[in-house]
Amino acid sequence: MTFTQEQAEAALAKWQKILRLQDWEIKVCICRGRDLSLDGQAEVHWRMEKKAAIVNLLDPVDYDNKRFPQDHETGLVHELLHLHMAGFAAENGTPEDIAQEQAIHALSTAFVRLDRIAEWLK
Numbered sequence: 001m002t003f004t005q006e007q008a009e010a011a012l013a014k015w016q017k018i019l020r021l022q023d024w025e026i027k028v029c030i031c032r033g034r035d036l037s038l039d040g041q042a043e044v045h046w047r048m049e050k051k052a053a054i055v056n057l058l059d060p061v062d063y064d065n066k067r068f069p070q071d072h073e074t075g076l077v078h079e080l081l082h083l084h085m086a087g088f089a090a091e092n093g094t095p096e097d098i099a100q101e102q103a104i105h106a107l108s109t110a111f112v113r114l115d116r117i118a119e120w121l122k
């Protein structure tokens with residue numbers, strides 16, 4: 001599932017409420033791969049002291065992984081969960097960072113799947 005910019009903003013509002021991040025000022029952007037600082041599907045940059053963040057989602061034009069479909073919603077939720085963990089941020093590649101990434105990945109996938117099942121059941 002990929003988003004337009006408008007859909008990304010609507011999804012951000014929805015997930016900010018679900019994840020209780022309404023006290024954060026968060027923006028979302030569909031960005032070209034060359035504009036992302038990391039090599040991935042999504043990234044978040046935050047300022048803890050201001051409770052401000054921007055989530056960048058990779059433009060589908062630049063997505064080339066044929067094995068796994070691109071999913072902006074799961075990426076968005078993943079990056080939002082990082083805001084709850086920001087106080088525990090670990091250096092990239094450390095065992096703590098890897099464990100945190102695995103936990104956030106599992107949680108974001110589960111939350112989005114549960115939400116989609118709930119929508120389907122309506």
